[in-house]
Amino acid sequence: MKLFARDALLPSGWAHDVLVDVDGDGSIRAVEVAFAAPADAERVQGPLIPGMPNVHSHAFQRALAGLTERGGPGADNFWTWRTEMYRFLERIGPDEEEAVAAQLYIELLKAGYTSVGEFHYLHHDPAGRPYANPGEMAERIRAAAAATGIRLTLLPVFYAHSDFGGATPMPAQRRFIHDTDGFLRLVAELARNERQVVGVAPHSLRAVATQELAEIVAFTRAKLVDAPIHIHAAEQRKEVDDCLAWCGARPVEWLLEHTGIDAQWCVVHATHMTLEETRGLAATGAVVGLCPTTEADLGDGIFPAVDYLAARGNLGIGGDSHVGVDPFLELRLIDAAQRLTLEKRNVLVRDGESSGLSLYQRALAGGARALAQPVGAIAAGRRADLLVLNG
Numbered sequence: 001m002k003l004f005a006r007d008a009l010l011p012s013g014w015a016h017d018v019l020v021d022v023d024g025d026g027s028i029r030a031v032e033v034a035f036a037a038p039a040d041a042e043r044v045q046g047p048l049i050p051g052m053p054n055v056h057s058h059a060f061q062r063a064l065a066g067l068t069e070r071g072g073p074g075a076d077n078f079w080t081w082r083t084e085m086y087r088f089l090e091r092i093g094p095d096e097e098e099a100v101a102a103q104l105y106i107e108l109l110k111a112g113y114t115s116v117g118e119f120h121y122l123h124h125d126p127a128g129r130p131y132a133n134p135g136e137m138a139e140r141i142r143a144a145a146a147a148t149g150i151r152l153t154l155l156p157v158f159y160a161h162s163d164f165g166g167a168t169p170m171p172a173q174r175r176f177i178h179d180t181d182g183f184l185r186l187v188a189e190l191a192r193n194e195r196q197v198v199g200v201a202p203h204s205l206r207a208v209a210t211q212e213l214a215e216i217v218a219f220t221r222a223k224l225v226d227a228p229i230h231i232h233a234a235e236q237r238k239e240v241d242d243c244l245a246w247c248g249a250r251p252v253e254w255l256l257e258h259t260g261i262d263a264q265w266c267v268v269h270a271t272h273m274t275l276e277e278t279r280g281l282a283a284t285g286a287v288v289g290l291c292p293t294t295e296a297d298l299g300d301g302i303f304p305a306v307d308y309l310a311a312r313g314n315l316g317i318g319g320d321s322h323v324g325v326d327p328f329l330e331l332r333l334i335d336a337a338q339r340l341t342l343e344k345r346n347v348l349v350r351d352g353e354s355s356g357l358s359l360y361q362r363a364l365a366g367g368a369r370a371l372a373q374p375v376g377a378i379a380a381g382r383r384a385d386l387l388v389l390n391g
Contacts, residue, residue: 002041003386005048011377013357018048022384030380046390050376051114052327052360053367055289056230056268056318059101059141060122064088065323078236078298085321086172090126094140097122101144107325109150114385116150117289117318117371119201119230119268121157121176123186128174134186142196151385153371154190155201155230158183158208158216164246166209176203180212184219191224197372199228205243205251210258217259228266228372230289231255234277235269235300252277261286266316266370271301278304282313287370292333294320302337306347309362316367331359 001022008018010031019035022028037043068084092100101118108116118141124130133139138156145152159176162169169177178186191198200220202208208216208231220227233251234240243251252273255261263285270281270288281288290303298321308315317330324330335355338347349358368376375385 002038003044003048003384004035004037004041005044005046005388008048008378009050009357009361011361011379018378020048020378020384020386026384027374028378028380028382028384031378044388044390046388048378049360049387049389050364050378050382051385051387052112052363053316053371053373053375054108054113054116054319054327055266055287055316055367055370056291056320057104057116057118058121058321059104059118059144060089060092060097061085061320062104062107062322062325063092063096063100064321078300079238081298083172089122089172089175092122093125094131094136097137098140098144101141102147104322104325105144105148105150108319109148111325112327112387113319113325114151114387115153115367115371115373115375116145117153117155117199117228117230117266118145119155119157121159121201121203123156123178124175126175128177130182134182135190138186138190142193151371151373151375151383153197153199153228153373155199155228156183156187156190157201157203158212159203160212161207161209163206164242176207180215184216187219188223191227197227198224199230199372200224201230204232204239205254206239213259221264226264226372228370229264230266230268230370232268233270234272235295237272237301240272250274250277252281256280256284263287263314263369268318268320269295269300269303271295271303273304275304275307278307278313279311282308282311285314287314287316287366289316289318289370290330290334291318291320292330292337293324294322296333296337297321297323302341303334305334305338306342309348314366314369315362316370317363327363331356331363335359 003020005018015033019032021030265286268289364376
């Protein structure tokens with residue numbers, strides 16, 4: 001198949017009269033610029049751009065959107081929202097998981113996302129027992145992705161504790177819990193599907209003990225080689241304070257010192273960092289997964305994007321709890337938060353750059369890396385997961 005676009009967003013920027021040659025498997029064979037449209041090419045009716053990767057998704061939480069927006073007694077924050085989310089879990093079985101995920105993935109595709117990283121931690125039945133197929137819920141996520149056509153990176157989550165230092169899990173967390181051996185068996189079984197990217201997601205330093213994290217990272221590097229490793233870190237100030245009380249270091253600081261974090265990693269949120277942490281994380285080549293609509297909804301705080309991008313850090317965007325499904329809104333919120341904080345305009349770009357274009361291209365590149373998918377660019381060898389701006 002050949003696509004001809006009068007305007008297309010290439011890695012080098014906007015180009016005119018672009019011919020994109022796509023093979024039968026959906027990969028881009030070649031890209032020609034300033035090319036006359038051949039008779040057998042399909043003329044796209046609008047500018048052609050790469051679809052956006054969504055690096056961080058909890059699909060089932062889409063069904064919770066709007067149900068936690070009433071005030072209650074006392075302070076309302078991430079932790080009170082989490083309590084409501086745990087209650088909601090009682091309603092979600094395999095059929096509900098697949099249905100909600102399929103609806104969400106359709107919404108994401110319509111909004112401009114073409115790939116998704118599913119940070120999947122709803123493993124067991126409501127009583128906390130493994131299903132007859134321990135990967136039942138993960139397979140329902142796969143089925144939803146296959147039915148809708150979104151490209152999936154499956155990130156099974158390891159969750160074993162309720163707080164730093166290996167604290168016993170809460171009863172409300174029973175559907176998430178694995179021991180290390182059981183989790184690695186699950187990952188190995190899911191990874192047998194070689195046509196799909198499978199990574200790992202140690203949930204957070206709150207939920208994963210030091211030795212468990214080391215074992216999971218070692219397994220991934222040995223058995224899955226270049227598979228992505230995703231982890232939540234420093235989303236809330238309380239998390240930072242609790243981490244300091246546990247080990248004397250902040251979450252990102254601890255990761256930098258103890259894990260060998262590199263370009264294989266995606267650190268989700270990383271909201272509360274010192275300047276030293278910010279520069280250190282940027283230097284690793286890891287991707288920070290920002291989820292601005294969720295972070296705003298939960299009152300998390302504001303990511304230090306100006307300092308991080310000045311240090312040449314990589315970023316991607318995610319929907320997280322999916323209170324919103326619009327990638328362009330996520331990018332606007334990143335930019336707007338910095339402007340409001342610093343009381344200046346165009347703070348994320350250098351002289352002459354477009355704020356919107358720069359952020360979009362950064363999120364494409366970071367998202368492709370975080371999902372370990374050949375997407376995010378109109379270029380030979382990449383998948384033709386593309387959007388036409390015609391609405």
